[in-house]
Amino acid sequence: MREEELEIAIKVVIVGNGAVGKSSMIQRYCKGTFTKDYKKTIGVDFLERQIVLDGEEVRLMLWDTAGQEEFDAITKSYYRGAQACVLAFSTTDRDSFEAAHSWKMKVEDECGEIPTVLVQNKIDLVDQSVVDPEEADLLARALGCRLLRTSVKEDINVNAVFHHLAASCLAELHEQEEEYSMSGGGFMPLTISSFSPMSQNGKNHYGNETIVLQSTKQKSHKKKNVLRNACRIL
Numbered sequence: 001m002r003e004e005e006l007e008i009a010i011k012v013v014i015v016g017n018g019a020v021g022k023s024s025m026i027q028r029y030c031k032g033t034f035t036k037d038y039k040k041t042i043g044v045d046f047l048e049r050q051i052v053l054d055g056e057e058v059r060l061m062l063w064d065t066a067g068q069e070e071f072d073a074i075t076k077s078y079y080r081g082a083q084a085c086v087l088a089f090s091t092t093d094r095d096s097f098e099a100a101h102s103w104k105m106k107v108e109d110e111c112g113e114i115p116t117v118l119v120q121n122k123i124d125l126v127d128q129s130v131v132d133p134e135e136a137d138l139l140a141r142a143l144g145c146r147l148l149r150t151s152v153k154e155d156i157n158v159n160a161v162f163h164h165l166a167a168s169c170l171a172e173l174h175e176q177e178e179e180y181s182m183s184g185g186g187f188m189p190l191t192i193s194s195f196s197p198m199s200q201n202g203k204n205h206y207g208n209e210t211i212v213l214q215s216t217k218q219k220s221h222k223k224k225n226v227l228r229n230a231c232r233i234l
């Protein structure tokens with residue numbers, strides 16, 4: 001397989017309590033639309049967007065997960081294979097702020113440590129805020145995440161969330177490639193992922209003939225994700 005056939009595809013999970021704006025965020029980012037009508041996500045939803053970053057095409061696969069405890073058994077299986085995470089809470093929901101740490105732990109249990117951004121949504125409702133700015137800053141430092149304050153309704157900082165994650169993942173990818181090249185190993189070893197929705201001839205496929213690949217999970221140290229992880233069949 002030629003190197004130029006490899007596509008950069010990043011799986012991003014969006015987690016947090018219900019009604020913090022996770023679904024609205026990916027709808028705004030992928031479709032440019034916003035609706036004020038709240039509909040509870042049942043299990044998971046999926047959207048994707050192709051972007052160009054530093055001259056490289058990147059496909060962001062965004063997995064929107066339910067925030068209610070009754071869906072935990074369903075949603076946790078979709079964390080596997082994720083290379084980045086959006087950890088969201090609402091300016092007007094104290095419980096969602098206090099639950100942020102537990103959401104991060106749920107993702108790390110399945111994925112190890114991956115690039116994560118803490119998002120304080122609904123800053124357009126600052127007059128109804130139940131979270132002090134200093135508290136949000138302290139939480140971000142405690143979790144080791146960058147904090148971004150967004151308003152999905154007003155389209156403030158939504159693009160910045162996913163741009164930051166994509167840039168972080170690309171930086172990790174190039175670091176891995178450089179380290180592997182210096183070791184004389186050539187191409188990085190890959191294994192077939194298990195979260196693709198279709199299966200043909202024992203290999204997992206998306207409907208567009210993309211094979212999704214990822215590196216073997218290592219729980220003993222920080223996970224090193226292989227982000228150049230989809231091979232286009234020409």
